[in-house]
Amino acid sequence: MHDPLSHYPGYSLRRAANATAAELAARLSDIGLKQVDASLLLLIGANPDVTASALGRELDIQRANMVPLLKRLEDGGLIDRNPLDGKSQGLVLTADGEDRRKEALAIIEAFESALLARIPADHRHHLLPALQALWRNA
Amino acid sequence: MHDPLSHYPGYSLRRAANATAAELAARLSDIGLKQVDASLLLLIGANPDVTASALGRELDIQRANMVPLLKRLEDGGLIDRNPLDGKSQGLVLTADGEDRRKEALAIIEAFESALLARIPADHRHHLLPALQALWRNA
DNA sequence: TAGCGATTGTTGTTGCGTATAGCAATCCAT
DNA sequence: ATGGATTGCTATACGCAACAACAATCGCTA
Numbered sequence: 001m002h003d004p005l006s007h008y009p010g011y012s013l014r015r016a017a018n019a020t021a022a023e024l025a026a027r028l029s030d031i032g033l034k035q036v037d038a039s040l041l042l043l044i045g046a047n048p049d050v051t052a053s054a055l056g057r058e059l060d061i062q063r064a065n066m067v068p069l070l071k072r073l074e075d076g077g078l079i080d081r082n083p084l085d086g087k088s089q090g091l092v093l094t095a096d097g098e099d100r101r102k103e104a105l106a107i108i109e110a111f112e113s114a115l116l117a118r119i120p121a122d123h124r125h126h127l128l129p130a131l132q133a134l135w136r137n138a
Numbered sequence: 139m140h141d142p143l144s145h146y147p148g149y150s151l152r153r154a155a156n157a158t159a160a161e162l163a164a165r166l167s168d169i170g171l172k173q174v175d176a177s178l179l180l181l182i183g184a185n186p187d188v189t190a191s192a193l194g195r196e197l198d199i200q201r202a203n204m205v206p207l208l209k210r211l212e213d214g215g216l217i218d219r220n221p222l223d224g225k226s227q228g229l230v231l232t233a234d235g236e237d238r239r240k241e242a243l244a245i246i247e248a249f250e251s252a253l254l255a256r257i258p259a260d261h262r263h264h265l266l267p268a269l270q271a272l273w274r275n276a
Numbered sequence: 277t278a279g280c281g282a283t284t285g286t287t288g289t290t291g292c293g294t295a296t297a298g299c300a301a302t303c304c305a306t
Numbered sequence: 307a308t309g310g311a312t313t314g315c316t317a318t319a320c321g322c323a324a325c326a327a328c329a330a331t332c333g334c335t336a
Contacts, residue, residue, distance in 0.1 A: 001196055004184045005177060008250050009266045010158055016273040017155035018198075020148055036322095039143060046142045053284060058139060060156075065323060067286060087284050087331040112146050119271045126264035128147045133257045135154040174293095191313060203294060205315060225302040225313050 013134075024111050031103050036061075036069060038104040041078065041093065045101045049082060049090030073097070151272075162249050169241050174199075174207060176242040179216065179231065183239045187220060187228030211235070 005011045021035065028038055036059075043055055052066045061069070070091070073079045078097035082090040093101060116124055143149045159173065166176055174197075181193055190204045199207070208229070211217045216235035220228040231239060254262055 001188070001192060002184045003196065004180050006270070007266070008246065009269065010162060010246075010250050010253050011177075012266060012269040012273060013151075013155050014159055016269040017151050019273050021152055024148060039149075042142050046140045050139070051284075054139060058141065062324070063283095063285070064287080064325080085332075089285080108146065108148075112148050115148055115272060118275050119268045123264040123268040123271070126261040127268045128145070128150060130257045130261040130265045130268075131147065131150040131154040132144070133261070134253060135150060135157050137256050189313075200295070201312095201314070202296080202316080223303075227314080 020115060024108070027107050027111055028104065031100065031107065033100070033104055037073060038108065040069065040073060041097060041101040041104055042108075044079060044091050045093050045098065048092045049084065051084070051088045051090065053088075055091070158253060162246070165245050165249055166242065169238065169245065171238070171242055175211060176246065178207065178211060179235060179239040179242055180246075182217060182229050183231050183236065186230045187222065189222070189226045189228065191226075193229070 006015070025035055028035060033041075039059060040055060043058060044050060047054075052070055053063055055061070056063050056066045070079065074081070076096075077094055078100055080092050080094055082092060084090045116127075119127060144153070163173055166173060171179075177197060178193060181196060182188060185192075190208055191201055193199070194201050194204045208217065212219070214234075215232055216238055218230050218232055220230060222228045254265075257265060
């Protein structure tokens with residue numbers, strides 16, 4: 001079947017993103033996490049007492065949609081909330097949350113290594129800067 | 139805010155894909171098409187009398203989900219169905235569909251050019267092969 | 277310091293895309 | 307001719323993200 005699509009960088013970008021996302025999702029499901037969960041754990045771990053709003057801004061997730069996400073992490077005993085003032089709550093990892101963060105980190109690093117390994121050496125180190133140029137100048 | 143995520147190729151891949159997909163969607167909405175619609179028009183145009191099943195396999199869309207997609211294109215007068223045998227139907231573009239396909243193609247090519255233009259020249263031509271390595275070896 | 281716009285966390289609702297199961301009709305290879 | 311695979315389709319359900327709205331609080335400024 002003739003394919004007029006896959007020579008487009010934009011199309012291949014979407015296909016590659018889908019394929020790799022599915023693979024990462026499968027790996028993370030081993031420890032009962034979704035990709036968003038893992039992102040949140042890493043972000044909270046690196047920024048103790050961040051607010052839900054700040055996380056949403058960083059990940060481009062609307063405030064409203066953060067609620068069920070964080071609730072799930074809290075119900076799972078992975079994060080705690082510290083009232084910072086009468087309005088904002090700082091988020092921190094619990095001991096369990098920190099453990100899970102480390103597990104997620106290990107999975108992600110292994111996954112990223114596997115990704116890079118798939119790319120021919122002469123293209124390999126060009127991918128990240130090219131992608132960042134696309135994303136950040138959007 | 140410290141960001142432990144964006145130096146990962148996999149993460150940047152997803153972010154870049156989202157950002158660029160949103161941009162393409164905006165451009166295609168000018169002619170009343172979604173990205174899937176445009177993909178289908180290009181694919182059908184390049185492969186007259188393809189079947190819905192074949193299209194689904196090519197685009198990784200389940201048979202069941204092709205139905206409303208093609209129905210919309212048919213209702214819009216962009217495609218026609220030719221019974222190939224008692225079971226399969228070949229899909230072809232109508233005259234209007236061919237016109238719309240050309241419009242979509244122009245938009246897509248302009249969009250892809252804009253994408254590449256954003257990437258520093260020394261990384262530019264490495265993107266496509268790197269992405270294809272990720273996608274096809276998935 | 278009183279007031280006002282902006283911010284935070286939250287609820288509820290909606291729409292879109294996709295996965296899943298099932299079904300009748302047809303094809304194709306043995 | 308028969309059984310397994312394929313095609314097109316219905317119906318349903320789930321997850322994710324957008325949107326509107328709201329009360330409470332913060333922080334700047336007049």
